[in-house]
Amino acid sequence: xLSRADVFDELGIGPVWRLREAPVAQAxxxxxxxxxxxxxxxxxxxHCTACKLHLTRTxxxxxxxxxxxxxxxxxxxxxxxxxxxxxxxxxxxxxxxDAMLAAISLQRGDNVYIANLLKSRPPGNRNPExxxxxxxxPYLLAQIELIQPKLILALGRFAAQNLLDTDEAIGxxxxxxxxxxxxxxxxxxxxxxxxxxxxxxxRAWEDLCLARRTYATLTPDS
Numbered sequence: 001x002l003s004r005a006d007v008f009d010e011l012g013i014g015p016v017w018r019l020r021e022a023p024v025a026q027a028x029x030x031x032x033x034x035x036x037x038x039x040x041x042x043x044x045x046x047h048c049t050a051c052k053l054h055l056t057r058t059x060x061x062x063x064x065x066x067x068x069x070x071x072x073x074x075x076x077x078x079x080x081x082x083x084x085x086x087x088x089x090x091x092x093x094x095x096x097x098d099a100m101l102a103a104i105s106l107q108r109g110d111n112v113y114i115a116n117l118l119k120s121r122p123p124g125n126r127n128p129e130x131x132x133x134x135x136x137x138p139y140l141l142a143q144i145e146l147i148q149p150k151l152i153l154a155l156g157r158f159a160a161q162n163l164l165d166t167d168e169a170i171g172x173x174x175x176x177x178x179x180x181x182x183x184x185x186x187x188x189x190x191x192x193x194x195x196x197x198x199x200x201x202x203r204a205w206e207d208l209c210l211a212r213r214t215y216a217t218l219t220p221d222s
Contacts, residue, residue: 038067041142045119050135053120058083063115063143070111070219072149072183073097074140075190076158077118079125088114089191096191097155100204104212113147115140117159133162144181150218152183153211156190174207177214184218186211 036044045060054060061078064087073089081091089097098108106112118128118136154160157170163180164173164187173187188207189200 035145036142038146041139041146045139048119048135048139051120051132053118053122053132056123057120059086060119061086061088061116061121062119062139063088063113065109065113066111067113067147069113069147070150070215071106071113072144072147072152073101073112073114073155074152074159074163075114075116075155077116077125077128078121079192080121082116083121088116092195093191096194100191100208103205104208113143113149115143117162127158141181144183149183151211151215152180152185154185154187156193159190160187174203175210177210184214186214 042062045062048054048060057078061082065073075088078088079091079093081094082088088094097114101107101112108114117140118132119139120132120136122128122132152163154163160170160173161167163185164178166173170187170189178185178187186207188211189197189204194201194204
């Protein structure tokens with residue numbers, strides 16, 4: 001197992017507040033094997049000090065679910081319950097996410113992995129800041145490298161805009177298939193938003209159907 005210093009070096013994380021970007025050619029090349037294993041990645045998240053959020057969080061929240069999943073669900077950041085329990089999407093938003101997955105014959109932990117852009121809770125559930133997103137990006141990329149998902153479902157404006165490197169409104173990002181590092185990506189509303197805006201649940205259902213149809217084209221024998 002790599003030392004903690006070696007793990008941070010593999011992730012491209014330097015001293016606090018610094019992030020070394022991997023060359024584009026290197027990032028695009030298909031690795032022979034994942035650079036890190038799950039234990040090394042979990043330890044790195046638990047001990048990360050790459051941004052100021054480590055000063056206020058209770059714990060890092062890596063993710064939960066099937067580590068060989070075809071479906072990768074990506075939200076924004078841990079909230080208060082997630083920070084306390086160490087698992088993404090718990091509470092009412094988590095219950096709604098589970099219901100959304102069930103509507104397309106999926107369930108948490110079964111061919112589904114759930115993660116967030118940020119692994120630490122921003123104080124007061126404020127929007128993540130650019131340096132915080134940059135600091136956590138290597139962890140998400142490492143998760144994708146380990147999971148090798150067939151499809152990504154981005155939940156909410158903030159996750160979608162950061163993954164797709166755009167400032168387009170979520171209404172314009174919905175309804176079509178994007179790609180993140182070659183993986184098909186579908187955008188829908190965050191469950192917490194849907195709890196406050198019930199009228200948009202019908203649009204979220206359309207997004208889920210699009211994701212399911214897209215997945216079916218990738219796995220025709222399933």
